[in-house]
Amino acid sequence: DIQMTQSPSSVSASVGDTVTITCRASHDVSTWLAWYQQQPGKAPKFLIYGATSLRSGVPSRFSGSRSGTDFTLTISSLQPEDFATYYCKQATTFPSFGGGTKVEFK
Amino acid sequence: QVQLVESGGGVVQPGRSLRLSCAVSGFTFTRYAMHWVRQAPGKGLEWVAVTSFDESNKYYADSVKGRFTVSRDNSKNMLYLQVNSLRPEDTALYYCARQGDYYGSGSYLDLWGQGTLVTVSS
Numbered sequence: 150d151i152q153m154t155q156s157p158s159s160v161s162a163s164v165g166d167t168v169t170i171t172c173r174a175s176h177d178v179s180t181w182l183a184w185y186q187q188q189p190g191k192a193p194k195f196l197i198y199g200a201t202s203l204r205s206g207v208p209s210r211f212s213g214s215r216s217g218t219d220f221t222l223t224i225s226s227l228q229p230e231d232f233a234t235y236y237c238k239q240a241t242t243f244p245s246f247g248g249g250t251k252v253e254f255k
Numbered sequence: 256q257v258q259l260v261e262s263g264g265g266v267v268q269p270g271r272s273l274r275l276s277c278a279v280s281g282f283t284f285t286r287y288a289m290h291w292v293r294q295a296p297g298k299g300l301e302w303v304a305v306t307s308f309d310e311s312n313k314y315y316a317d318s319v320k321g322r323f324t325v326s327r328d329n330s331k332n333m334l335y336l337q338v339n340s341l342r343p344e345d346t347a348l349y350y351c352a353r354q355g356d357y358y359g360s361g362s363y364l365d366l367w368g369q370g371t372l373v374t375v376s377s
Contacts, residue, residue: 192367240361249299
């Protein structure tokens, strides 16, 4: 099984800040990596695929990067609607999610 | 309207069974692999199972293997999850989700339902 270790578990930020979330895979997943956003009481929303590609319609302030088995989601110029929980997920045949990162108001 | 609507959840005693359903509308169901993902109250997301578009391939998380069975009826645009031998740790909101076909062969879930809640308690 591939384990996804996500950090931090929570981060406090203000509107306009830049937030960085990291995710480490226990084995090589190449670029099979997705990021999802979940608002309280809502279903997850798909943001990024292939580690770095933005899904159509997702604001450009969201970006993803990869270095080996380490992946990063960066949210630049945080907006009020970005306060949510974010999950990475390796997207191989047997997917697995990271533990989530809650972006909270400072 | 493109949507997924889950149903079939409820309160059930340990050891009992349920069948969860996911009604699909607004897109060509037969084109897509479909997944189940669950979320225990206040916890993170856990992938549960996937079926290919034609049921030729099905895969399960270790935590549910042998107890849960995913199936689909392409003539009715329905996805199912038969959950047997339920345990308290299976208590969760169960989502069905579509694996997008635009993003290569990766399991990228681009459409989600709102979930159906399963509570396992005596």
